[in-house]
Amino acid sequence: MAQTKNFRFEELLDKHHLKKTGARLRVLSMMYSKNTATSQPDLESVMSDIDRVTLYRILNVFEEKGIIHKVFDLNGTANYAVCHSDCGENHHHDEHLHFNCTNCKNVYCLDDLHMPRLTLPDGFKAESFTLYASGLCPKCSKKSNVMAN
Amino acid sequence: MAQTKNFRFEELLDKHHLKKTGARLRVLSMMYSKNTATSQPDLESVMSDIDRVTLYRILNVFEEKGIIHKVFDLNGTANYAVCHSDCGENHHHDEHLHFNCTNCKNVYCLDDLHMPRLTLPDGFKAESFTLYASGLCPKCSKKSNVMAN
């Protein structure tokens, strides 16, 4: 059962010539199970049995391989999210909106909201764009509506 | 002469009911003298005689008062830039493009490039937007052109 559940992640690791280790599979299954990014502190506390350094190394390879991407939230905290664009070895295309909820602190990757390519002042050569927004996520805006009644 | 040069900054501190101290004036004059943001590490090394804690406190009040705003660069390093929008006590409106040069690491506030207000998925209530771009700044793109010849 746990075997079956991890099958796709094992394939994913294979594809990237990474060894299938317990730590890596757990990180993948945690990140793929959520629709928001996961903060480094969260990862660290959930995976507290995995050594901190190992965790950093796992996150770094995953990022290099184009499996996940790193997003800093409004507090400068590192968050990691699964790539849904076709990212590859040192080539990311995660140019979507990152929504940071000021209440629950969750970071949402809104893949559908792509960047409007705009014209920069003379001399600036842009290679990539990222869009940030902050405010209330659906869950928290619903809650605050209820509170107000 | 140094007196004259600091006059506007003394006025600024006055306006915000902040005492005119040497440290604060130096931070202001450094940040206003540049057209890019200043990173925390840079500030710390330039102002190495000012205690680190004091520096953090200065940056924090300035941010609260709406004198400067904080921007995290691609490496998650805190950068601080003068506000050119009409920001005030706990009310920032710095919704412009932040350009992070991958070569010189400088962060430019491109105030003229405002956010295209876009429609978010159901439930998301955005309060503010920020736009990030990375690539080469004018100085660095010029240099890399020269190199290529």
Added chain:
DNA sequence: ACATAAATGCAACATTATTACATTTAGATT
């Protein structure tokens, strides 16, 4: 089953940031 590169664990260290408390100072009051 064996060999080996890859992955992990561990210790030490660096940087960034915050808190509590003691001391100093800017600016107001007399």
Added chain:
DNA sequence: AATCTAAATGTAATAATGTTGCATTTATGT
């Protein structure tokens, strides 16, 4: 000009985040 006091600074201690070097273990190909 001397005095007062809230505000600002300094100092020490601690926490959180991230990196490096090296020893040990393990996944995987043979």
